[in-house]
Amino acid sequence: MPTPKQMEKLAKTMVNPPAKESPRGPQDPMPEEYWRSVLNDVPADAKPVARSAAPRLSDLPQHVLRVSCRRCERIVEIQKADAVRLYGQHAIWKEVGQRLLNNTCQSRTGRYEEDGCWPAFEPV
Template sequence: MPSPKQMEKLAKSMGNQPAKESPFGPQDEMPEEYWRSVLDDTPADAKSLGRAAGLRLSELSQHVLRVSCRRCDRIVEIQKADAVRLYGQQAGWKEVAQRLLDNTCQNRTGRHQEDGCWPAFGPV
């Protein structure tokens, strides 16, 4: 492993400027751009599953639809044909999944903010 001086010398010989020290240390405040990018970023699992959640029932290719609750770990499955019969072809999968979980929710506290299940959409 080359030493830092050797690495700088190699970088200079290739025409690149050596990397400068980071202006931020562990005790320094993080820049605004960092927090903005963290808050605006969508998690990887939400990116892939969010597409299915935004589709209508008629646009889904699976025959069995599954939604689970992130809160109580309950899983509800419904056949696509039954979901179309109950809610219609133009119903959004996200709304149907939330209704399926809410209809059988067992975590009731009486407080609106805490009641109900938290859907997590997944492949079958």
């Protein structure tokens, strides 16, 4: 174990040297890294990326869309043209499938946590 004198001497050698650069003032220009980070930053009111990355009805190549329930094993199929007519071409496929199952759900218990179908999206 080092003595207190040795520890003080070691601490003095480990101290970082003082910065040679003077601090920036309000009139000084901002560094390029600052502006790059400001321009690349996502605003707080921006929509989440995951939601926009979800496939929309207009992006799907299939003509018949199928969603099944993992709970009651029911299958609902709809033509893409009908889904676009009912929900719009920019509707998200997972939301449309969930809505289709919920509209005809037969598994109602009365409890919010247990009600509804559990969708499984299948390619046709």
